Amino acid sequence: MAKVVLQQGLADSFTDGETHWEIDAKDVRALIRELDAKFPGIGEQLNSRTAVAIDGEIFQDPLLQATPSESEVYFLPMIEGG
Amino acid sequence: MGNEEQQFKILNDSTRDAKYKWVGTRPVRPDGVDKVTGRATFGADFQIAGMLHAKVLRSPHAHARIVSIKCERALALPGVKGVITGADFPDISPQMRAAGESPVVVRDLARNVIARDKALYHGHAVAAVAATSPLIAEKAAKLIDVEYEVLPHVMNVADAMKDDAPVIHEDVFTKGVEPKPENPSNVVRRFEFAVGDCDAGFEQAEIIVEDNYSTEAVHQGYIEPHAALVSISEDDMATIWCSSQGQYMVRNYTASVCGLEISKIRVIPAEIGGGFGGKTTVYLEPLGVMLAKKTGRPIKLVMSREEVFRATGPTSGGVGHCKLGAKKDGTIVAAELTLKYEAGAFPGSPVQFGCMAGLAPYAIENAKAVGYDVVVNRPKVAAYRAPGAPMAAFAVESAMDDLAKALGVDPIELRKKNGSKEGTQAHYGPKFNRIGFLETLEAAESHPHWNAPLGPNQGRGIASGFWFNIGGNSSANVHINEDGTAVVVTGNPDIGGSRASMAMMAAEVLGMELDRVKPIVGDTSQVAYSDLTGGSRVTFATGKAVIEAAEDVVRQMRERAAKLWEVDVDVVEWQSGHAVCIAGGDHQPLSVKDIANSAGRTGGPISGKASINASGAGPGFGTHICDVEVDPETGRVTVVRYTAIQDAGRAIHPSYVEGQMQGGAVQGIGWALNEEYIYDDDGRMDNAGFLDYRVPVASDLPMIDTVIVEVPNPGHPFGVRGVGEVPIVPPLAAVANAIAAATDLRMTDLPISPPKLLDAIDSK
Numbered sequence: 001m002a003k004v005v006l007q008q009g010l011a012d013s014f015t016d017g018e019t020h021w022e023i024d025a026k027d028v029r030a031l032i033r034e035l036d037a038k039f040p041g042i043g044e045q046l047n048s049r050t051a052v053a054i055d056g057e058i059f060q061d062p063l064l065q066a067t068p069s070e071s072e073v074y075f076l077p078m079i080e081g082g
Numbered sequence: 083m084g085n086e087e088q089q090f091k092i093l094n095d096s097t098r099d100a101k102y103k104w105v106g107t108r109p110v111r112p113d114g115v116d117k118v119t120g121r122a123t124f125g126a127d128f129q130i131a132g133m134l135h136a137k138v139l140r141s142p143h144a145h146a147r148i149v150s151i152k153c154e155r156a157l158a159l160p161g162v163k164g165v166i167t168g169a170d171f172p173d174i175s176p177q178m179r180a181a182g183e184s185p186v187v188v189r190d191l192a193r194n195v196i197a198r199d200k201a202l203y204h205g206h207a208v209a210a211v212a213a214t215s216p217l218i219a220e221k222a223a224k225l226i227d228v229e230y231e232v233l234p235h236v237m238n239v240a241d242a243m244k245d246d247a248p249v250i251h252e253d254v255f256t257k258g259v260e261p262k263p264e265n266p267s268n269v270v271r272r273f274e275f276a277v278g279d280c281d282a283g284f285e286q287a288e289i290i291v292e293d294n295y296s297t298e299a300v301h302q303g304y305i306e307p308h309a310a311l312v313s314i315s316e317d318d319m320a321t322i323w324c325s326s327q328g329q330y331m332v333r334n335y336t337a338s339v340c341g342l343e344i345s346k347i348r349v350i351p352a353e354i355g356g357g358f359g360g361k362t363t364v365y366l367e368p369l370g371v372m373l374a375k376k377t378g379r380p381i382k383l384v385m386s387r388e389e390v391f392r393a394t395g396p397t398s399g400g401v402g403h404c405k406l407g408a409k410k411d412g413t414i415v416a417a418e419l420t421l422k423y424e425a426g427a428f429p430g431s432p433v434q435f436g437c438m439a440g441l442a443p444y445a446i447e448n449a450k451a452v453g454y455d456v457v458v459n460r461p462k463v464a465a466y467r468a469p470g471a472p473m474a475a476f477a478v479e480s481a482m483d484d485l486a487k488a489l490g491v492d493p494i495e496l497r498k499k500n501g502s503k504e505g506t507q508a509h510y511g512p513k514f515n516r517i518g519f520l521e522t523l524e525a526a527e528s529h530p531h532w533n534a535p536l537g538p539n540q541g542r543g544i545a546s547g548f549w550f551n552i553g554g555n556s557s558a559n560v561h562i563n564e565d566g567t568a569v570v571v572t573g574n575p576d577i578g579g580s581r582a583s584m585a586m587m588a589a590e591v592l593g594m595e596l597d598r599v600k601p602i603v604g605d606t607s608q609v610a611y612s613d614l615t616g617g618s619r620v621t622f623a624t625g626k627a628v629i630e631a632a633e634d635v636v637r638q639m640r641e642r643a644a645k646l647w648e649v650d651v652d653v654v655e656w657q658s659g660h661a662v663c664i665a666g667g668d669h670q671p672l673s674v675k676d677i678a679n680s681a682g683r684t685g686g687p688i689s690g691k692a693s694i695n696a697s698g699a700g701p702g703f704g705t706h707i708c709d710v711e712v713d714p715e716t717g718r719v720t721v722v723r724y725t726a727i728q729d730a731g732r733a734i735h736p737s738y739v740e741g742q743m744q745g746g747a748v749q750g751i752g753w754a755l756n757e758e759y760i761y762d763d764d765g766r767m768d769n770a771g772f773l774d775y776r777v778p779v780a781s782d783l784p785m786i787d788t789v790i791v792e793v794p795n796p797g798h799p800f801g802v803r804g805v806g807e808v809p810i811v812p813p814l815a816a817v818a819n820a821i822a823a824a825t826d827l828r829m830t831d832l833p834i835s836p837p838k839l840l841d842a843i844d845s846k
Contacts, residue, residue: 009257081804
């Protein structure tokens with residue numbers, strides 16, 4: 001099971017404020033599908049406006065990145081820059 | 083060195099990694115001579131037969147409803163060929179997002195390009211006119227009759243957040259708060275990032291420091307104003323020549339705003355005279371496309387410096403509060419950071435990045451950062467190096483200085499004791515992989531500057547900073563020419579010397595002499611999509627694409643040599659720019675030139691390519707030391723010595739890394755001491771020019787000393803980390819901390835201009 005953490009704002013909007021989840025999914029796409037099945041509408045948000053940190057490494061615009069068991073997955077704002 | 087923790091070094095000529103021929107050297111940049119002799123072609127230099135000149139009519143009000151626009155008088159002027167207003171652009175749904183790396187709200191982007199029902203800031207484009215000369219266009223713009231209903235305006239977060247504040251957007255309801263608001267607000271969104279339990283943390287604290295801080299909006303201050311030339315062919319293909327940080331960004335945004343297919347636009351990048359984040363959006367290009375469509379003629383638009391100040395994005399001003407709690411041994415047990423940033427006239431300040439970056443240098447068990455994105459009647463903010471981070475670091479690093487003083491410890495020691503390292507969980511979530519923050523502190527501690535004697539009225543400050551760094555989408559082509567020279571084509575404008583670093587990385591992989599590798603910045607039709615030049619991503623991400631493309635070429639050249647020698651490719655190695663057969667036999671090594679000469683007979687031209695979404699960008703950290711001298715009679719602050727220290731991972735071209743560090747430091751010093759937008763009571767900017775908007779110039783400053791620390795990033799073949807963002811993060815607090823040391827005054831409002839400091843000195 002991947003340990004999944006949502007931003008508080010997203011959690012307030014979709015998960016009654018709960019930020020920490022354990023989800024069995026092979027990659028980011030499957031993980032978002034699982035979350036969307038539990039909390040309809042969150043998938044669209046996670047697919048369009050976020051980056052994902054998997055075990056500390058940040059992926060912009062992720063989809064197929066693996067989410068191994070015991071990995072730590074954080075949904076973050078997409079990082080911009082000047 | 084066997085110990086991973088010790089795998090870093092301070093770069094100098096004797097510590098450069100000898101296994102590389104080009105990486106870490108300092109060749110002259112390929113674009114350098116053209117730039118210093120005036121041959122380089124910038125946005126405003128392009129001319130085309132039959133082109134018209136366009137001028138933009140801008141709102142004289144900070145907030146006003148547009149009742150009517152009448153263009154008859156302007157159109158009647160001889161030489162005028164067309165006028166456009168917001169009504170000429172397609173309607174766009176609020177849900178539409180532009181293609182590209184950071185999907186922007188197209189409706190907001192379009193309404194920033196040209197106002198529709200309301201003008202939202204002084205300088206907001208309201209109409210544009212094309213004529214046969216710039217003078218006629220300027221005269222015609224004054225003949226466009228606009229009737230306004232002037233509305234009350236708000237210029238800062240304090241006023242904009244009041245319950246009775248004039249609301250700028252009736253459809254903005256604050257997100258991220260409970261219960262969901264029923265009334266529109268200027269507060270667009272609340273963000274929160276937290277780890278641990280802050281209340282419990284502060285309960286444990288034996289010493290607490292806290293203060294309020296404020297910073298002013300500052301402009302990126304690039305030397306070259308925005309400029310664009312647009313031509314539309316008979317088959318409706320638009321070609322745009324312009325200065326920007328991303329030709330694909332210009333293409334995508336312009337297509338979205340104008341309702342065109344992306345394939346209908348080709349963008350040819352000009353040389354760019356600075357961007358620093360300010361050229362990551364479009365202002366003129368959609369106006370040019372619509373005027374070109376309307377008039378049937380090519381359109382040229384060039385902003386004046388005044389227009390740049392009045393209508394293009396600065397970064398946010400804002401206010402903040404920072405509270406730190408520590409044990410007497412210096413362990414920080416709790417931190418709270420609150421930030422409220424001006425977004426300008428449309429949602430989207432970088433406050434969430436400030437919340438994430440401000441506390442990132444420190445491993446704090448209980449930490450919380452809360453941010454508010456607030457719209458005001460100013461130009462929409464644009465990115466500026468490490469967007470959002472310098473203002474946050476100003477608060478945190480000033481508080482760190484106060485905490486060190488309260489604890490009676492050395493400020494470097496306090497930072498080392500609490501500094502983030504590999505395995506530290508950032509308060510915004512993920513754990514850091516290999517990073518080099520502590521190494522920058524060690525380099526600062528051992529630098530002669532740190533212990534050098536100070537003169538009268540002088541003080542020394544130190545501050546640190548962080549930026550995430552990003553990868554993203556990049557493409558590269560590497561071609562081998564018939565004579566064995568090579569061309570490297572990438573899709574990123576060269577802002578900080580990237581042509582040189584791309585060529586150096588390609589030459590390193592190919593084993594070729596650098597002067598036989600020619601780097602080219604391609605247009606949108608020459609190489610596949612690349613995210614824009616920004617976020618300190620190009621040397622990292624586009625560099626990875628170049629390396630992959632060059633490796634593709636090496637693979638092909640080994641295959642061609644194997645065919646010529648009639649051996650298996652597995653026994654052909656690539657050594658120092660030559661194919662070498664390791665299976666024995668009478669096979670003389672083949673050079674690139676040899677293989678290129680016979681390419682037609684072994685399968686055709688040799689060309690490698692790579693298109694990637696690069697991950698593995700290593701976070702960047704820096705630490706700056708600043709000495710100032712304060713004139714107690716005038717309040718003037720002079721920076722007398724400055725040292726910037728930064729982990730670059732691996733410096734491909736050390737001179738250009740140093741240039742990034744020096745440039746960021748200087749921009750941060752200007753932010754700390756001088757730069758600010760001054761508005762009159764009607765929300766009109768009073769200092770829209772470099773004479774009154776004071777950026778530091780060379781005579782204001784000492785040579786900025788630099789120290790490159792190298793903690794290689796495991797996510798890049800050569801260990802590269804982005805370097806362009808970090809150096810603007812520490813200076814604001816480094817300067818303020820130096821002033822505090824010199825005067826015993828904690829200045830919490832930027833800029834620390836002479837009148838402000840003199841007031842504080844006189845009030846002591």
